[in-house]
Amino acid sequence: MMTPSKTYVRFDWLIIFIYLALVIVGWLNIYSASLSDNAQGFFDFSQIYGKQMIWMGLSVVLIIFVLALEAKFYENYASIIYIASVLSLAGLFIFGKTIAGATAWYDLGGFSIQPSEFAKAATALALSKYVSDIQTNLKDFKDQLAALILLAIPVILILLQPDPGSVLIYAAFIFPLYREGLHGVYLFVGVGAAVLFVATLAFGGIWTAAGVTLIAAFQFYRKRKARVNIFNYITVIGVCLLFIFSVSYIFNNVFKQHHRDRFNIVLGKEVDSRGIGYNTNQSEIAVSNGGWLGKGWTQGTQTKGNFVPEQHTDYIFSTVGEEWGFIGSLVVVLLFVGLITRIIYRAEKQKNQFSRIYGYSVAAILFLHFFVNIGMVLGIFPTVGIPLPFISYGGSALWGFTILLFIFVKLDAVNSHY
């Protein structure tokens, strides 16, 4: 029988420390990015940075609550939590508030709540519960399909809002599934499709097709003694070519112009610094301005002039880049890498499969946010509106990530080997 005091000691303090550091860094940059002339000091709660301070304070309450619950609660009630979350997403279509074209919010008087930020934790719990079930076998197609449906329900609901950025994050679940024995071909096909997709857009369908054919021919020539069936090669090439030309077709005929633009900017095809490329261009300018040590807190010229749109939310990392320079940005990147690595490390130490799968899900979700968001700010990933965990402004996002992370901290404290 475990006593509460023993549990307390086993919290992973490194994860908690990095969490605190990121939240504080976040607040400092939100302060700088949202500073305006009519602000009344640090504790002006009418200002964006003042509100963030309230979300931070309420996060402490959430953390205590999450840690106070029994670890078993999360496993036992995973399905209830999942269903509640799905209902909250579905309820948006009746009670939701539309902001910037997406019906993603519940208006609760003074503030709004975005249920999709909480759905990630709920889905992670449900998936962990399902996969860790003794009867589930990920090698079995039926079970693969069931896991897919589990993911597809929130994905479809979010896609209908529409909020394609948040949908993208559900791709993260391929990592825990792969860890638990999903055939590597899924990961391979996923990554391969992504590579072919980018190559097709960057070099055009014809050249990519020619490249794939050449590589296959070379491979066949190299292995000609092994007497591999040539039809296998032809099938693979055929599927690749089909994919390439459908990407090409979809990109040119199905995508809207603003979708095409977002890809083309990252691929360096159209440099239009005033139109669609404005955000990326301005954020790159802001980051470049930083140099080694940055311009100093609240001293960034691009930040002060509000040149980067959404700088306190999705583009917050450009403020880090401009005001804290290369050194400051390096520290933030290393904090994220450290946090995710630590979570993976702790996940592997779990005694039960449920905690491990959940830990992997947390790591993968944080990773995808980290990769897509900073990649976007640095101009190496298309513009996708998702927040940078713990740093971007926003109550729902901060709470969502806090719950996601601290459920794992609790599971880890109870279930792990030392």
Place this chain on the structure above:
Amino acid sequence: MRKLALLILVLLSGVLFIARLFYLQIYDASPESLTQNSAIKVVYDYPQRGYMFDRNMELLVSNQPSYDVMVVPREVKPLDTLEFCSLLKITKKEFKEILRKARIYSPRLPSVVIPQLNKADFASLSEKMYKYEGFYIQRRSLRDYQVDHSANVMGYIAEVNNAIIKENPYYQMGELIGTAGVEKQYEEVLRGVKGVKYIQRDRFNREIGPYKDGIFDTLPERGKDIQLTIDATLQKYGQELMVNKRGGIVAIEPDSGEILALITAPSYDPSLLVGRNRSKNFTKLWYDTISKPLYDRVLMGEYPPGSPFKALTALIGLQEGAIEMDDIISCTGGYHFGRRVLRCHHRGPVAMVSGIARSCNTYFCTVYKRVMDSYPTPQDGIDAWRSDLMSFGLGDYLGYDLPTGRRGNIPTSAYYNKIHKYPEHRWSSLATISNAIGQGEVLLTPIQMANFTAAIANRGYYYTPHVIKNIIGPDTIPQKFKEKQHTKVKPEYFEPVVEGMFQVYENGTASSIRVPGIEVCGKTGTAENFTRIDGKRVQLTDHSIFVAFAPKDNPKIAISVFVENGYWGSRWAGRIAGLMIEKYLKGEITRTDMEKYVLEGSLEEEYAKQYSGKPFTINR
């Protein structure tokens, strides 16, 4: 592998981001340039350009305000083009072309739309300017010339071009820079330092206060005034004397190297290069390829020096020990060598003083030959002779403080080896004998001639000639203008040559043009010269040359005068030199008849000959 896939991706992304950050922030970051930052508006405050005064603090050039219409292309909002064009007095097509060029130069830096508005246009435009976003009026200061002479000394200022902007980041489109004369040489002294204000803007281009509370802002620093060594009265008088003649005058104060007058003719009124007609006038001056008013003949013209060079031959003869002052050489009307003869216009025995006074070709050819023959080979002789001449500032840039000039030509032994195809063919000292009398291969610029005259006046040294007398303020003039440059000829050898040059006036080639009451030492020169007409070498009327200094003891002025195709030395150049000396030393002219003759005399008919397309006679 299953345990590592995510871990590896996380670490790879970390590396990718750090590399990208390094690229953006360190490697690719252009040097901290506030002017390139779209969040910063840069406003310049132009200081007054420094004035120029003559040696007696008479104002030569000051400033007048001028107004340029400027544009920052990316800030231009849609406007009523037709109305704006009519205000600017240009056509819509011209306006579009100006905007297009401005955008090519830079969308965010200002370019000039209309330069140098007059006051009336400025008044009518300035009250409507608020309607045209992206356009504004920039106040600048333009030159205001108080005199109509000395254009070649003062030089001019012009708008910077792209090449200058690339080379020197201080300058921005539409700014002015000295491009000739003192304006160019002392650009940084005269221009001062422009002030700059950095203003933080937001993304709507609204100004939201000084950038970093103005810690990078600077105040303009006024340009410093310059006092020139030029004597405005003498300069003006010289220019009047040179009307309708081509050539120039250089007057130097021997005991300081200060240039008292630097006149090239024909010249132009400096006011022509100010204001809206500047480019029209400049084009006219630039394309006048016959009289070349922009060509400074006294600095750029390389002429055969003629007989004044004999003074140097005499000095070298004495220094090299080739001749004694009293050695008598008898002249039979020419210097005979081989089957050739170099004619002389007088006969009878001459020594050094009388040789200079009468300008005897035979005497100086003999001296020159003796100098050459005192060396084992003619090559050694030429090189020793050249080294002596170079100590007088000949054969190389003099080092004065004006931005144009020529070396002249004092030939080396290598030069002669090449033209005579040595060593297949040998050459003797007689091959270079014309050098003795300042013909042949020797070429000097008029300022070099004035300079060696100053060295003779000083009996053995000179100061590098210069036009800067004082920079008003803490700056001092360069040390090199205060250092004596000693010639290789010993001071005692100068007295006989000075005496000879004095006798030129007493009973020699300039006895008809004495300056009453002043002991002048001089030397006439008459130089043959040629041109090419339809590919044929044609001889033109001789150049009239004169060098002089005065008074004989404790000289105050050394002068060289060069009149192209003026025939013999005392005809034009000698007279002009005398008048200049008298004007400078006495302040008034005694021989008004001679003054009138020079002022009214014209050589335009002479200059027209070679362009007439008809056969013509010379030296008449």
